[in-house]
């Protein structure tokens with residue numbers, strides 16, 4: 810009994826602290842964290858492949874690309890309702906101040922992932938010490954390349970272009986950086 814009372818008091822207290830808006834957003838924050846983490850996990854697993862350290866696996870590249878596609882674009886932006894950055898969220902207010910810029914990067918992620926998927930059969934460029942192999946590298950091309958262009962490139966170059974979008978968005982719109 811006593812325990813149950815304490816639980817409901819705690820629930821009530823947190824409802825008062827957070828307010829109805831934040832409680833409504835909690836689900837979106839959880840969902841976007843889950844999506845981000847899923848992408849991160851797939852990308853980490855691709856790094857040794859892209860560096861030529863483990864055997865090249867085009868299917869692994871395509872399937873990782875699908876995970877990124879499934880969590881980017883509108884799927885991503887819909888999980889960022891205005892003001893949904895109460896702690897512990899690391900989302901910055903700049904998201905809603907520059908919504909177009911934010912949405913553009915969410916879409917660019919889908920486009921570059923599509924390009925990488927189509928480049929999977931091209932294999933590596935063989936430039937393993939160069940720009941193409943860097944994860945979240947700032948030395949990758951700045952321009953958001955279209956899927957057709959990326960589809961014609963070595964897969965590691967397409968990978969670099971895609972992960973560049975992750976870090977561009979984080980450096981602008983997320984408090985903690987990679």
Ligand code: HEC
Nearest residue numbers: 842845846848849898899900914915918974975978982983
């Ligand atoms: C359009 C912007 C944008 C793009 C593109 C983007 N992210 Fe994020 N990411 C964010 C924001 C904003 C947060 C912070 C969300 C929060 O704390 O509420 C975040 C958080 C994360 C987190 C932390 C999740 C957690 O549980 O704390 C990881 C990991 C992550 N992103 C990985 C990635 C990867 C990998 C990519 C590329 C495949 C990517 N993100 C692309 C905006 C983006």
